[in-house]
Amino acid sequence: MIKLSCFMYDICCIGHLTHDKIVTPRHTVHMAGGTSFYFSHAIKHMPVQYHLVTALAKADIAFVNDLIQAGIDTTVLPSKHTVYFENIYPDQSDHREQRVLSTADPFRVADMIDLKASVFHLGPLLADDMSVELIQTLATKGKISLDIQGFLRKVIDQEVMATDWVYKKEVLPYINILKANETEAEKLTGLSDHYDAAKSLADVGVQEVIITLGSKGSLIYAKGHFYEVPAVQPTAIVDATGCGDTYMAGYLYKRFQTANYYDAGLFGAAMASIKIAASGPFNGTETAITHALKS
Numbered sequence: 001m002i003k004l005s006c007f008m009y010d011i012c013c014i015g016h017l018t019h020d021k022i023v024t025p026r027h028t029v030h031m032a033g034g035t036s037f038y039f040s041h042a043i044k045h046m047p048v049q050y051h052l053v054t055a056l057a058k059a060d061i062a063f064v065n066d067l068i069q070a071g072i073d074t075t076v077l078p079s080k081h082t083v084y085f086e087n088i089y090p091d092q093s094d095h096r097e098q099r100v101l102s103t104a105d106p107f108r109v110a111d112m113i114d115l116k117a118s119v120f121h122l123g124p125l126l127a128d129d130m131s132v133e134l135i136q137t138l139a140t141k142g143k144i145s146l147d148i149q150g151f152l153r154k155v156i157d158q159e160v161m162a163t164d165w166v167y168k169k170e171v172l173p174y175i176n177i178l179k180a181n182e183t184e185a186e187k188l189t190g191l192s193d194h195y196d197a198a199k200s201l202a203d204v205g206v207q208e209v210i211i212t213l214g215s216k217g218s219l220i221y222a223k224g225h226f227y228e229v230p231a232v233q234p235t236a237i238v239d240a241t242g243c244g245d246t247y248m249a250g251y252l253y254k255r256f257q258t259a260n261y262y263d264a265g266l267f268g269a270a271m272a273s274i275k276i277a278a279s280g281p282f283n284g285t286e287t288a289i290t291h292a293l294k295s
Helices: 035-043 058-069 132-138 148-152 168-174 182-189 194-203 243-256 261-276 286-294
Strands: 008-014 018-023 028-033 050-056 074-078 083-088 097-102 116-122 143-147 153-156 159-162 177-181 208-212 218-222 225-229
Touching: 008 035, 008 243, 028 035, 028 058, 035 050, 035 058, 035 243, 035 261, 050 058, 058 074, 097 159, 116 132, 116 243, 132 143, 132 168, 143 148, 143 243, 148 153, 148 177, 148 182, 177 182, 177 243, 182 194, 182 208, 194 208, 194 218, 208 243, 218 261, 225 261, 243 261, 261 286
Parallel strands: 008 050, 008 116, 018 083, 050 074, 116 143, 143 177, 177 208
Antiparallel strands: 018 028, 083 097, 153 159, 208 218, 218 225
């Protein structure tokens, strides 16, 4: 285990890295993935004091070493296993069979005692990754940003099943910023209308609700107002994996700089448009983002 320092970070992401096994008729590839992976690669290009807290098995430590070599300040917590996703594409890329071959140990309050940050971005992959107590404890240290995805899926016999979040009533009042895609927002609230879903989440205490809508852009609800953020047209559509995480890296960076909700959303959308045009994580610059916004 790498000990956490008492340094005060601007933004800290907490989430497991995944070991992704991609199987196609032509080849099999092993690579890192997960919210924390794509968010970290995106935020590293921004001038903020950033830190990643993750956990994985010793056998997969190379994934972390790659992040550290890329300049990402990282704490690695021990875990018996790594979250291991197997994605099989039998015939064509738009059909996927997914299994979870192993799960990692959950994050514990005891591991975070010395951790300090202005904003904590939580990227759970599965329902049991983070406890109510952990989130409540982190909320006493800084603002909480949450990508809800992982709390809405559970593993049963290696299959990923959609589920409601059991602890949402206890935890949502502690969430300052919540990001969900349109399907997740409906699952979480039971409301198919994006505007109604956003308002219902705000009613229980979430200060900034972000609902991403893919090529339709995103919807932000904060302080009683809606902000309809358009998508930024990409130069090509190559790899959509991690686009939501990249969007959130841009959004949180600009909000940390005190940008307004709309401008922060538009900046995140520009980052996502650059990311989707190439394989792998975001590897652009602020200059490229500015150019994308002017195009």
